[in-house]
Amino acid sequence: MPSLWMIVASFLFACMGVCVKLGSDEFSTGELVFYRGAVGVLMMWIVARLGGIPLRTPHWRLQLSRGFSGSLALMCYFFALGILPLASAVTLSYTSPIFVALLLVLWFGERLRWPALASVALGFVGVALLLRPTVQPEQWPGAVAGLCGGLLASLAYVSVRELGRAGEPEVRTVFWFSALTAALGLPWALARGLHLPDLRGFALLTGAGLFGGCAQLAMTRSYRYGRTVVSANLSYTTVLFSSLFGVLLWNEVLPLAAWFAIALIVASGIATSLATRPHPAPTVNTASQTPD
Secondary structure, three states: OHHHHHHHHHHHHHHHHHHHHHHOOOOOHHHHHHHHHHHHHHHHHHHHHHHOOOOOOOOHHHHHHHHHHHHHHHHHHHHHHOOOOHHHHHHHHOOHHHHHHHHHHHOOOOOOOHHHHHHHHHHHHHHHHHHOOOOOHHHHHHHHHHHHHHHHHHHHHHHHHHHHHOOOOHHHHHHHHHHHHHHHHHHHHHHHOOOOOOHHHHHHHHHHHHHHHHHHHHHHHHHHHOOHHHHHHHOOHHHHHHHHHHHHHHOOOOOHHHHHHHHHHHHHHHHHHHHHOOOOOHHHHOOOOOOO
16 A cells, blocks of 8 residues: 555656646746645645644754755756656656765765666766757756756755654645745746736646645655655656656657666666665655655
C-alpha cells in the first residue's frame, strides 16, 4: 500500500503540471504560483485543524530556508512548464537528487563513493543530451529555469531533512511553504496584472492547488509507512505520467535522443538516491520533491 500511495502522488503531481501548463496561456507565472500557494494554505490549515496540529513553529529559520528555496523552485518549475514540453520540464525538475549529492559534498563535507559519483556524471550527461539538440533556441529560458528549479529543490531538500530531524510535522512544513509561496508570488502577479479568473481559469487554478496538496499528503503517507528508498524511486513515475499526458493532450512527440536523455536522468536520480541515501526518519523526505 505505501508504494501505491507514491504512485497516486506521482499521478496527482502530473495532473498539477497539466493544470499549470494549460493555465500558462491565461495566467502569468506569478499568478499561478500565488494561487497555488493560496490553495495550499487553505488545505493545510483545514488538515491541521482536523488533526489538532498547531501551526506555530519553533524552527523559523529552517522553515524560512525551506520555504524560500522551495517557492523559488516552484516558480522556476511553473515557468518551465509554460515553455517546454511537459515531459522535458518535469524531467529537468527531477534533477534535484543529482544536485543533492553535490550539496552533501560541498555543504556537509560528506564523501561520495564512486557509484554516487558515476551516477551524478550520468545525470549530467543526460541533461546535456536533453538540452542539445532537442531544446529549440526559444525554449532555452525554460530549460535554464527547469535546471534552476532542480538546484533550488535540492536546497529545499536539505532544509526538509533538518526539519524532519527536528520533529516538525509535515502539515506544518507544507503550510508555511504554501504561505511563503503565496507571499512571494503575489508581487510578481501584481506586477504582471492580477485578474479574476473565469470559470475555466478558476477550475485550472483550483485543480493545480488541490492536485498539488493531495499529492503532498499521498506522498507523506507513502514515506511514513513505506521504505524511503522505494518511495523516492517510485516518485519518478511522475515523469511517465507527464509524458503520457503530453502525448494525449498536446501531441508532444519528442525525438528518440530526448527519450534516451530522459531515461538517463531518471536512472541517474534513482542510482544517486540509492548511493547517497541518508539515515534519518522516513518523514524527512515527505516534502522534498519540486512539484509542491
